[in-house]
Amino acid sequence: MKIAILGGTGSIAEGFALRWAAKHDILVCSREIDRAVKAAEEYKDVLSDKGLLCCGMTGCENETAIGDADIVLLSVPYQGILQMLKNLVPCFKEQIVISLVVPMKKNKWFEYTPPRQGSAALEIREILPKGVKVVSAFHNVSARKLAQPELSLDYDVVVCSDDEDAKKTVMELTREIKNLRPLDGGGLSSSYMSESLTPFLINLAIRNGLSDLGVKFL
Numbered sequence: 001m002k003i004a005i006l007g008g009t010g011s012i013a014e015g016f017a018l019r020w021a022a023k024h025d026i027l028v029c030s031r032e033i034d035r036a037v038k039a040a041e042e043y044k045d046v047l048s049d050k051g052l053l054c055c056g057m058t059g060c061e062n063e064t065a066i067g068d069a070d071i072v073l074l075s076v077p078y079q080g081i082l083q084m085l086k087n088l089v090p091c092f093k094e095q096i097v098i099s100l101v102v103p104m105k106k107n108k109w110f111e112y113t114p115p116r117q118g119s120a121a122l123e124i125r126e127i128l129p130k131g132v133k134v135v136s137a138f139h140n141v142s143a144r145k146l147a148q149p150e151l152s153l154d155y156d157v158v159v160c161s162d163d164e165d166a167k168k169t170v171m172e173l174t175r176e177i178k179n180l181r182p183l184d185g186g187g188l189s190s191s192y193m194s195e196s197l198t199p200f201l202i203n204l205a206i207r208n209g210l211s212d213l214g215v216k217f218l
C-alpha cells in the first residue's frame with residue numbers, strides 16, 4: 001500500500017516510516033519539500049545501516065502525496081491539524097485516514113482538551129469528505145520506542161472506526177509492527193477514551209520517574 005505520513009518529519013512519524021517501509025511505499029510529507037526530502041533520505045539511511053528492507057521512501061509536500069495514497073496518517077500536533085486539513089480537503093477522496101492526534105494542554109500537569117465534537121477523531125471526520133474513512137489509533141505509543149525498528153513493542157493499540165473494513169486494515173498495519181497488539185475499540189465515538197489516556201500516561205511517567213509508558217490490557 002501507499003502510505004502518506006503528514007507531518008512525516010516529526011517525532012512519532014519516523015517510527016511509522018521505518019517500520020512500515022518493509023512492506024509499503026512510504027511518502028514522507030511536510031509543509032516544506034526540502035524538509036520532506038531530507039527526512040526521507042535520513043530514514044532510508046537508518047534502514048540501510050540496520051540492513052532493513054525499504055520498499056519505497058519518498059519525500060513530498062503534504063498536498064501532493066494525499067491524492068496518490070491508500071492510507072494517510074495524520075502525524076501533526078492538534079494545534080495545526082484542523083487548519084491544515086481544511087486547506088487540504090480537495091486532495092481527499094476515499095482514503096483511509098488514521099488519526100493519532102491528541103488535543104491536550106499543559107498547566108501544572110497535562111490535560112485532555114477535547115473539542116465540542118468529543119474527540120479529535122470526530123472533529124477531523126467532520127472536516128473531511130464523506131468518502132474518507134477515519135480510523136483512530138496509536139495515541140498511546142511511545143515515539144522514542146517506535147523509532148527503534150529492531151525493538152519489540154509490548155503495547156496494545158486500541159483501534160476505533162465506524163468503517164469495519166478500514167478498521168481491519170489499520171489493525172493489520174498495527175500487527176505488522178513487532179509485538180503491537182491491535183484491539184477493536186468500537187466506533188469512532190469511543191476515540192476520546194484512548195486520546196484522553198495519553199496525557200494521563202505522561203503525567204504518570206513524570207510523577208513516577210518513568211518514561212515511554214504505554215497500555216497493555218491483561
Ligand SMILES: NC(=O)c1ccc[n+]([C@@H]2O[C@H](COP(=O)([O-])OP(=O)(O)OC[C@H]3O[C@@H](n4cnc5c(N)ncnc54)[C@H](OP(=O)(O)O)[C@@H]3O)[C@@H](O)[C@H]2O)c1
Pocket residue numbers: 006007008009010011012013029030031032035036074075076077078079080081084100101102103138139140141142143144198
Ligand atoms: N510524540 C509522541 O510520542 C506521540 C504519541 C502518540 C500520539 N502523538 C500524536 O501524534 C501527532 C504528532 O506528534 P509529534 O510529537 O510527532 O509532533 P511534532 O514532532 O511536534 O510535529 C510533527 C510534524 O507536524 C508538522 N507540523 C507542526 N506544526 C504544524 C502546523 N501548525 N501545521 C501543519 N503541520 C505542522 C511538522 O512538520 P513540517 O514542519 O515538516 O510540516 C512536524 O515535524 C500529534 O497529534 C500527537 O498528539 C504523539
